[in-house]
Amino acid sequence: MSNKHLFLPSGFIRTPLQNGLGRYIPQLQRITLKFCKNHGGSRGVRDFIETDLMEFAKTNPGTVVYLKPRRHRYPCMVAEYLNGEREYLSCHEFSRAEIQKWLSYMCTRSGIPVMRFRKYQHTDYPSIQGVWNPFTHQAPEINVAQFPHEILSKPVDNGPTATDQLIEIFKKTQIKDPVKPEH
Amino acid sequence: MAALWKTCHQCLRYGLSHKSFYPSVSAINVISKRNFKPRWVAPTLREIKRRKDVEDDRNGGPKIFHRSTFLEWNYDAEIFAFSNRLGEKFNEATLRTALTHKSYVERETARLSDIGVDSYLQIQNNEELAVAGGALISKFTNGYLRAVFTRVPEELIMAMHDFLTSTSNLEIVGKHIGLGDLMLCSDFPCESETYVKSLKAVVAALAESSGEERARIFVQDLVVTQLYGLDINELWNPADPVGNLTDILKREGKAEPEFRLIKHSGQNSVLAVYYVGVYSDKNFIAEGAGESLEIAKEMAAREALKQLFHTEDSMKALPFGRQLKNIQSKIVQLENQPNLPLSKWISEKVTSAVH
Numbered sequence: 001m002s003n004k005h006l007f008l009p010s011g012f013i014r015t016p017l018q019n020g021l022g023r024y025i026p027q028l029q030r031i032t033l034k035f036c037k038n039h040g041g042s043r044g045v046r047d048f049i050e051t052d053l054m055e056f057a058k059t060n061p062g063t064v065v066y067l068k069p070r071r072h073r074y075p076c077m078v079a080e081y082l083n084g085e086r087e088y089l090s091c092h093e094f095s096r097a098e099i100q101k102w103l104s105y106m107c108t109r110s111g112i113p114v115m116r117f118r119k120y121q122h123t124d125y126p127s128i129q130g131v132w133n134p135f136t137h138q139a140p141e142i143n144v145a146q147f148p149h150e151i152l153s154k155p156v157d158n159g160p161t162a163t164d165q166l167i168e169i170f171k172k173t174q175i176k177d178p179v180k181p182e183h
Numbered sequence: 184m185a186a187l188w189k190t191c192h193q194c195l196r197y198g199l200s201h202k203s204f205y206p207s208v209s210a211i212n213v214i215s216k217r218n219f220k221p222r223w224v225a226p227t228l229r230e231i232k233r234r235k236d237v238e239d240d241r242n243g244g245p246k247i248f249h250r251s252t253f254l255e256w257n258y259d260a261e262i263f264a265f266s267n268r269l270g271e272k273f274n275e276a277t278l279r280t281a282l283t284h285k286s287y288v289e290r291e292t293a294r295l296s297d298i299g300v301d302s303y304l305q306i307q308n309n310e311e312l313a314v315a316g317g318a319l320i321s322k323f324t325n326g327y328l329r330a331v332f333t334r335v336p337e338e339l340i341m342a343m344h345d346f347l348t349s350t351s352n353l354e355i356v357g358k359h360i361g362l363g364d365l366m367l368c369s370d371f372p373c374e375s376e377t378y379v380k381s382l383k384a385v386v387a388a389l390a391e392s393s394g395e396e397r398a399r400i401f402v403q404d405l406v407v408t409q410l411y412g413l414d415i416n417e418l419w420n421p422a423d424p425v426g427n428l429t430d431i432l433k434r435e436g437k438a439e440p441e442f443r444l445i446k447h448s449g450q451n452s453v454l455a456v457y458y459v460g461v462y463s464d465k466n467f468i469a470e471g472a473g474e475s476l477e478i479a480k481e482m483a484a485r486e487a488l489k490q491l492f493h494t495e496d497s498m499k500a501l502p503f504g505r506q507l508k509n510i511q512s513k514i515v516q517l518e519n520q521p522n523l524p525l526s527k528w529i530s531e532k533v534t535s536a537v538h
Contacts, residue, residue, distance in 0.1 A: 017359040018411050022404025022504045025268055029361050032255050062268030066255035082361050089214045113212055124412070124500070135446045135458065143446065 003116060010116040016083045019110065027082050027110045030064040031103070035075040035091075042075040047096040048103075056100075060107055077102070081111025249371055250364040261365055269360065271401065274392040280307045281316075281384035282362070284377060286369035309384035316383030319390055321348055323402040326518035330510050331501060333536040335492045336525040342419035347406055350375050356405050357382040399514070408503050415494060416485075424484035427525055428461070431491065434529045438464035440487070442480050445470055459483045491530060499536075 035042040057065050075091040145152050239245045266273045285308040292304050324347050328340045357378035366381050390398035421427045428440050446458040459479040460470040471482025489495045
């Protein structure tokens with residue numbers, strides 16, 4: 001039930017600079033794809049670069065894509081966000097589709113580190129009629145009342161108690177005119 | 184030393200990240216997977232980190248490098264991405280000028296003259312653009328505030344304007360649109376003033392490239408939205424609310440405000456609370472609560488003023504973005520038309536906002 005065992009930080013949903021309120025600014029600033037031109041583990045990245053990369057760059061003109069071919073190195077991608085955060089992901093032995101998936105994941109993030117959301121809803125107006133305080137629903141007459149007061153001193157009338165109701169039921173079950181036994 | 188170098192190579196072979204070879208950054212998050220490393224890896228990395236921390240402490244903090252010192256850096260591509268990210272079209276020369284600071288030009292001229300090349304650099308700096316942009320941001324902010332807060336006195340408008348155009352607010356905006364890596368300046372890490380100047384110059388460049396209309400929408404989308412979630416009554420409060428309320432009611436021809444105690448509790452305790460209501464000619468206007476009678480009276484007067492200005496806690500939500508489409512012409516009209524000051528405020532002369 002509790003989340004204390006998780007090392008994941010928790011928080012409420014937020015966005016940098018009220019993104020989306022005025023206009024939506026894609027938060028991914030640049031992405032660096034490092035791969036080997038020869039090694040088999042970079043095959044997926046190489047295939048992605050040859051086929052899907054141009055389309056990705058065209059659909060995300062606000063993101064700069066850097067390619068770093070490095071021999072004898074495993075493939076990886078480093079995403080840099082507008083709020084200064086960096087995300088590193090190793091792409092070793094990934095397929096072309098997996099690279100596409102992770103790249104689209106990086107694009108849609110805001111750069112705020114992954115955290116457990118405490119609530120999935122948020123409101124700026126938590127109370128419509130006003131938060132309850134002890135003076136809500138109090139009769140204004142108590143201000144100028146002299147105690148003991150014949151109405152206000154008594155407990156608030158909530159109707160007959162359970163005992164009273166049982167007595168009423170018992171009385172109803174009684175015979176009205178008991179017949180006197182004839183000698 | 185040789186052993187350490189060998190272990191580093193082994194670290195690389197096992198596919199570890201080059202975190203220790205990257206310039207230090209404040210946060211690098213790794214999307215982790217299940218990796219089973221040999222026993223000696225963790226202690227080795229721990230020792231490397233410990234030695235690095237000792238060196239960093241000795242040098243007064245980790246070394247920081249400007250993003251342009253990286254091998255993967257293309258200034259033209261970054262400029263292109265900057266304008267596309269914001270969804271705006273810039274005249275490229277104007278944008279580059281807007282991002283060039285005087286300190287950078289001076290530094291470059293000094294460097295060239297040190298080498299021996301005594302040339303007068305033709306690069307323009309952003310001083311004039313910054314001044315123009317500052318005036319534009321101020322104007323557009325005022326227009327928005329006066330169009331949305333029609334019933335509010337000019338003092339509160341000025342307080343909100345001062346907050347929105349403050350150095351801290353504009354610096355945050357500048358940082359989060361990616362200006363930090365694009366600015367050409369001699370100070371690193373860049374100061375707040377540099378960010379603010381760049382942002383103002385960018386706004387002026389946008390007005391020059393795409394027109395004032397686009398620049399207005401830009402300021403509304405990025406600067407003014409920082410008003411969201413803020414309690415504007417925290418920014419400014421009338422100094423003498425009781426006196427102000429009395430003056431306003433007198434000007435409107437209504438009866439003098441009468442303060443009556445409505446509720447109280449815990450008078451002899453630390454947690455005393457008094458609710459005082461303001462009445463004008465036996466009509467209830469507002470109530471306020473406080474720890475003492477004087478505080479409660481002042482709070483009641485403040486609440487009454489808030490109700491007159493339509494700035495209560497339950498006021499209408501502020502419009503942003505697309506919701507401003509219908510009132511853009513009104514915003515333009517009110518940019519140079521200040522609201523009524525508190526000394527002259529009267530409800531007949533103000534209209535309720537429709538947005």
